[in-house]
Amino acid sequence: MTQFSDLFPSRHGQTGMTLVEVGEVIRRTGYAMGLEVIAEYPVAVDGKRGKIDWVWRNASGKVVRAFEVEGTDAPPVSITNDAAKFNALRALQARPAVACTVVAYSVRFKAHAGWESLSDETVRIKQKLPKSVRLVKDSELVAYLAP
Secondary structure (H helix, E strand, O other), X not given: XXXXXXXXXXXXXXXXXXXXXXXXHHHHHHHHOOOEEEEEEEEEEOOEEEEEEEEEEOOOOOXXXXXXXXXXXXXXXXXXXXXXXXXXXXXXXXXXXXXXXXXXXXXXXXXXXOOEEOOOOOHHHHHHOOOOEEEEEHHHHHHHHOO
16 A cells, blocks of 8 residues: 555655645646646635635536645744635635635744744644634645545
8 A cells, every 4th residue: 555655755854745746636636536626716805815725616616625735834824814715715605615624734944933833733723723624734635635
């Protein structure tokens, strides 16, 4: 059986994906499921333009899944903005319900004061996300997206 570490070998002593690899997994999985895959999907939040990193749309043109991709360390404002974009998308389309996910990729960054580690899935980050938004580590992404 293929292991995650076989597909995404160790970097800096830890397995994980880059931003580009996470995007490619999302893109390929969506296409394999017969969905339309759109990067940088536009959404308005409080009258300002925003973009959701990736969405999957069904044959009817309805968004069924939305993804925001964050680095291992993300400033709290990024998480707050992700939640706001998901809320705006859901407000535009009540049915079908949109499954929203924040994916944390594990390329290492220097720690910055006030930034929080997504890879540790801290309680503070989860508290910034609505309960309806799933936080998934890059090492869990392939299994999470599997049908």
